[in-house]
Amino acid sequence: MARAKFLNSTDAVNTIINEAIPRFAKAGFSGVSMRDIAKAVDISTATLYHHFPDKQTLYLRSMAQAFADKAEGISTVLAEKGTPQQRLTKFIARFTKLMSQDSHFRILLQRELLDGDETRLRLLAEQVFQSQFANVAELAKELAPNCDAHLMAISIAGLVLFHLETTPLRQFLPGGHAEHNDPDVIAQHVTMLLLKGIKGCG
Amino acid sequence: MARAKFLNSTDAVNTIINEAIPRFAKAGFSGVSMRDIAKAVDISTATLYHHFPDKQTLYLRSMAQAFADKAEGISTVLAEKGTPQQRLTKFIARFTKLMSQDSHFRILLQRELLDGDETRLRLLAEQVFQSQFANVAELAKELAPNCDAHLMAISIAGLVLFHLETTPLRQFLPGGHAEHNDPDVIAQHVTMLLLKGIKGCG
DNA sequence: GTCTATATACCGATAGAC
DNA sequence: GTCTATCGGTATATAGAC
Structure with a gap:
């Protein structure tokens, strides 16, 4: 033995x-x-x-490992070429797919937002998000030079993440269908909303 | 004794x-x-x-009580008069303020999205959100008749809630300032983004 | 309705043999 | 490096006196 x-x-x-x-x-x-x-x-x-x-x-x-694994993936989701609109579209598609592929990272992120102390949140921000967050904010600046890039970057990530987060609740809300959990459907909706506003989502 | x-x-x-x-x-x-x-x-x-x-x-x-208290408040946040744009603006302002006033409801909601079983999530959907969710979806339909009202209602709520949810992380991300946690600032940003898209947020 | 005391199980963490 | 055995503490929950 x-x-x-x-x-x-x-x-x-x-x-x-x-x-x-x-x-x-x-x-x-x-x-x-x-x-x-x-x-x-x-x-x-x-x-x-x-x-x-x-x-x-x-x-x-465990957190550090889960976050390190994902930080690597996130660093490759920003496209380099095309118009700002095309790059935003590409980013959202990749980010949505990445976040829905395995749910552990997203769920641990949600838990840290609830329970993380200052040390852990700072680590999470600096070692996982900071670099790509800055790139997304930069992209937002290109699309709307006078906007608050920080607020916009949070909104972009939040739209994607909240749709994934509410997956278990969606089926009990009016109009909820299984297709709403499809990463492609979410990405397309979010992209439309960001580029054209609510009126463009027809 | x-x-x-x-x-x-x-x-x-x-x-x-x-x-x-x-x-x-x-x-x-x-x-x-x-x-x-x-x-x-x-x-x-x-x-x-x-x-x-x-x-x-x-x-x-405890959950039932916390949710019942808030369901009452939520039922009064939809304005009845004005153009659809005005009613959306008013709703977001009220909803943002309501959700940031006391954080217990929002945090318990986040916890239920992580840990709630089917019974609890159904209860949450039906007894707290269903009625007002339908009203917001209806409002979205007025603004964009061909849009998916369910996705849009989730996006509207998600934009507000995610900004509140990321409050503890924001200070460690590029461009984060304390003013970004102000309900009025969040509401104005979200309203602009929804009505005009990213380009309108200048 | 409220208490003290306790049953029973599980928790994080450790001692010490191999 | 892995084990069995266990320590000291806390958990949920209950028994029974008042």
């Missing part, structure tokens, strides 16, 4: 984090126990504590 | 729920213990369990 389950310590840590991420996304920090995670990886809690000094550290490492 | 702390059972229940709501909003279901709530109301846990059969029931009653 007690045979090594992992190739090395790095392998063990990665395996643990990859099991922890979806669980923290689903139930939040206080909704997941170290025993849950240990059982999922099929190790004892003592072994888990050998790899991570405490639960808080495991949580932070 | 053991003197009655409340006028009657209804008074006790209301007091408990009013203490529970902000705590569930701040820390979520699993982040608040029955002991926490009992201590806040200055009763024993046994007394708390005399008024509520279990924690789940107390949580559901």
Whole structure:
């Protein structure tokens, strides 16, 4: 017994984090126990504590990993060529697809907006969003030179994210259909709304 | 000792729920213990369990109360007179102010979008949003007869709510200022964006 | 209706053998 | 590096006196 389950310590840590991420996304920090995670990886809690000094550290490492994975993807969603309108259209399509592909990142982001302290939020902003947020704000400036780029960038991201966020509620609201959860449908609606306003969405 | 702390059972229940709501909003279901709530109301846990059969029931009653309080407020935010543009402008101003006035409702809504099961989400949709959601969708139809009213209503609410939701993150993102958290600033930005699109927000 | 006391289970975290 | 065993604390929930 007690045979090594992992190739090395790095392998063990990665395996643990990859099991922890979806669980923290689903139930939040206080909704997941170290025993849950240990059982999922099929190790004892003592072994888990050998790899991570405490639960808080495991949580932070899991967040950092989930966010690092996604920051990489986000850095490639801004198109370089075309008119500002074309680049906005392309960005929204890519961003919507990226955010709906796996929901763990988006859900962890939502949880951090609710529960994150200043340190974690600053990390999230600086290491995940800052660079691309600035690029989107820049793009907004090109489309509307006198607009508040910060507000506009938040609006662009918010339109996409809120449609994904309300997916479980949508079916119970008037006019809700399954097709409304299709990333392409959402992206097209958001793009139209941004470029033409409510009147252009006909 | 053991003197009655409340006028009657209804008074006790209301007091408990009013203490529970902000705590569930701040820390979520699993982040608040029955002991926490009992201590806040200055009763024993046994007394708390005399008024509520279990924690789940107390949580559901607290949500129902918080949502009922707000549903009342929401039902008055749609103006009856003026052009569709004027009514949209008025609605966004009122809705933004209502949602930012006390944050408990909005935060509990965010938590339910993350953690709510089908029963709770259906209740939330039907008893809180349905009626006003339909009215907003109707207003969207007036402004853009061929648009998807459901998507548009989600977008309108989402623009406002996401700006409030990202308040704690905003200060760490490029261009973020405290004025961006002002309900009037948010409402004006959202209204402009909806009525004129990104180009009108100059 | 409110209490003290407690049953029972789970929590985070650790000791110490191998 | 992994385990069994367990510590000390807290969780939900209940029993029974007043």
